[in-house]
Amino acid sequence: MSDSFYTGGEGRYFATDLAVSPWNPKHQNGVAIAALAAHLIETSPTLAPMMLARMTLDIARPTPIGAFDAVCSVTREGRRMQNLDVVFSAAGEITARVSALRVRTASSPVSEDVLDYPSPDDTPPNPLARRDPRRAGLETRVLHGGLTKIGPGSGWARPALDILPGVPASPLVAAAMAADLGSGLSSIFPHAVWSFANIDLAIHFVRAPVSTWIFVDAATSSAGDGSALVNTVLADERGPFARAHQTLFVEPIRIASASPREAQTA
Amino acid sequence: MSSAFYRRIAAARFQPLQPATGSWNRSHQNGVAVAGLLAQAIDGAPTRSPMKVARFTLDIMRPVPFAPVDVDMVPVRDGARMQLIDARIMADGEIVARASAMRVRMDSTPSVEEAPPAYPGPAAAPVNPVTSVLSTGHPMETKVVAGSIREPGPGAFWATFNADVIEGEPMCPLARAAMASDVGSAPSSIVERGKWSFANVDLSLYLTRLPVGPWVLVDAVTTSGGSGVGLVNSTLADEQGVFGRAHQTLFLAPIETAS
Numbered sequence: 001m002s003d004s005f006y007t008g009g010e011g012r013y014f015a016t017d018l019a020v021s022p023w024n025p026k027h028q029n030g031v032a033i034a035a036l037a038a039h040l041i042e043t044s045p046t047l048a049p050m051m052l053a054r055m056t057l058d059i060a061r062p063t064p065i066g067a068f069d070a071v072c073s074v075t076r077e078g079r080r081m082q083n084l085d086v087v088f089s090a091a092g093e094i095t096a097r098v099s100a101l102r103v104r105t106a107s108s109p110v111s112e113d114v115l116d117y118p119s120p121d122d123t124p125p126n127p128l129a130r131r132d133p134r135r136a137g138l139e140t141r142v143l144h145g146g147l148t149k150i151g152p153g154s155g156w157a158r159p160a161l162d163i164l165p166g167v168p169a170s171p172l173v174a175a176a177m178a179a180d181l182g183s184g185l186s187s188i189f190p191h192a193v194w195s196f197a198n199i200d201l202a203i204h205f206v207r208a209p210v211s212t213w214i215f216v217d218a219a220t221s222s223a224g225d226g227s228a229l230v231n232t233v234l235a236d237e238r239g240p241f242a243r244a245h246q247t248l249f250v251e252p253i254r255i256a257s258a259s260p261r262e263a264q265t266a
Numbered sequence: 267m268s269s270a271f272y273r274r275i276a277a278a279r280f281q282p283l284q285p286a287t288g289s290w291n292r293s294h295q296n297g298v299a300v301a302g303l304l305a306q307a308i309d310g311a312p313t314r315s316p317m318k319v320a321r322f323t324l325d326i327m328r329p330v331p332f333a334p335v336d337v338d339m340v341p342v343r344d345g346a347r348m349q350l351i352d353a354r355i356m357a358d359g360e361i362v363a364r365a366s367a368m369r370v371r372m373d374s375t376p377s378v379e380e381a382p383p384a385y386p387g388p389a390a391a392p393v394n395p396v397t398s399v400l401s402t403g404h405p406m407e408t409k410v411v412a413g414s415i416r417e418p419g420p421g422a423f424w425a426t427f428n429a430d431v432i433e434g435e436p437m438c439p440l441a442r443a444a445m446a447s448d449v450g451s452a453p454s455s456i457v458e459r460g461k462w463s464f465a466n467v468d469l470s471l472y473l474t475r476l477p478v479g480p481w482v483l484v485d486a487v488t489t490s491g492g493s494g495v496g497l498v499n500s501t502l503a504d505e506q507g508v509f510g511r512a513h514q515t516l517f518l519a520p521i522e523t524a525s
Contacts, residue, residue, distance in 0.1 A: 224377025
């Protein structure tokens with residue numbers, strides 16, 4: 001049995017150290033938060049067959065490793081559309097808030113995005129980060145770009161952990177996790193000089209993904225005034241199925257232990 | 267014709283005026299007006315340090331009645347580095363529309379901008395409205411530079427506004443971007459006109475900066491996986507270049523024809 005990001009249920013959860021953020025070991029990774037939010041949405045009932053059309057995750061504060069609450073509630077019920085919120089909180093404060101829109105499914109004309117990319121089998125293993133994929137939450141195969149290359153990037157990602165004990169990541173959960181890789185794949189910042197954590201993650205779906213292997217094709221841009229925007233296309237083995245965006249909070253990396261002279265040359 | 271979409275009748279209470287009338291149902295407000303009102307409300311909410319809106323997400327949960335509405339602001343997180351704030355339209359004590367905005371403190375950081383779109387600017391573009399109702403003098407003026415509402419396929423248009431959102435209060439750049447974006451579905455339809463309806467049920471904007479100047483370009487492509495749901499993907503630009511993206515979820519349904 002795989003290890004999981006979380007244990008718990010019914011609104012009360014515990015983040016294991018597999019959910020740790022690369023930016024701060026006391027905080028949860030956005031990949032894990034997105035995974036749990038997608039799982040709670042997906043397992044929440046609807047009045048008619050529906051698909052998730054949009055999921056918008058806002059990080060208000062870091063969510064701590066350890067105990068926290070995550071509650072999914074319907075803000076507007078309906079047979080044609082449903083709005084949901086998932087609220088994460090710890091120590092009485094909201095740490096993350098997801099707003100989601102689900103829409104009834106029906107038959108309609110197809111008009112899909114086109115994207116040219118190799119299958120996961122034709123993409124050599126090439127991890128995004130040197131960490132063990134179990135600690136990163138995802139197994140990754142970078143096709144181009146990455147943390148040390150400035151410019152657009154792409155690659156395949158697949159969950160390496162369960163969400164909860166005995167609950168593997170579904171294709172929808174895998175998509176939410178993979179979407180969070182857009183910023184790392186497409187960095188425009190000199191490595192180890194700038195910090196660019198994402199403070200939100202939004203995914204717009206045209207259909208549900210059909211596999212847990214998710215292709216991420218991302219590009220970052222910025223007007224140079226303190227934030228950056230990642231624009232991402234998500235695809236599976238059938239083709240593109242979603243667009244995703246992240247707002248990045250951009251600031252210099254503080255090297256706390258360096259002398260002022262070392263900090264200048266870092 | 268009124269030169270505004272709304273009149274402020276109390277600190278947070280607004281009377282819709284003629285330009286806010288729904289296109290499909292005159293007892294409702296239209297989405298462009300609602301987007302503008304909530305964008306103006308967010309723009310007017312104070313922040314603890316100078317900030318700009320990086321993301322704006324609008325859900326219209328119920329038709330907004332063509333009647334006075336209250337707007338209330340709920341800060342979810344009001345920090346010095348970022349602010350997450352909701353603006354809600356209430357009608358009969360129920361939330362009928364909610365916009366949430368992520369605002370980020372401004373600082374000097376590396377810039378990498380996208381290439382500008384290859385369309386003529388608004389001055390060079392011929393007068394070619396998106397629809398017959400959006401002609402010169404109407405509160406929203408448009409010039410199509412690619413595609414049309416009469417044919418399926420992508421479309422692009424410049425939009426400017428000849429009216430305040432709130433009477434007597436200048437239109438803020440966020441409202442200009444949101445209101446123009448809300449029309450993205452019109453010229454980028456993928457379905458046969460008259461056979462399918464495609465109401466947009468939400469609006470999301472992702473911005474590297476706010477637009478500068480009176481004109482906004484919306485370059486829209488609609489896609490669908492065939493599940494009764496469409497997605498409009500728009501690139502937003504002003505006369506200086508690209509400043510963001512917008513998306514709308516579309517409810518695709520066959521139009522029932524009378525027998």
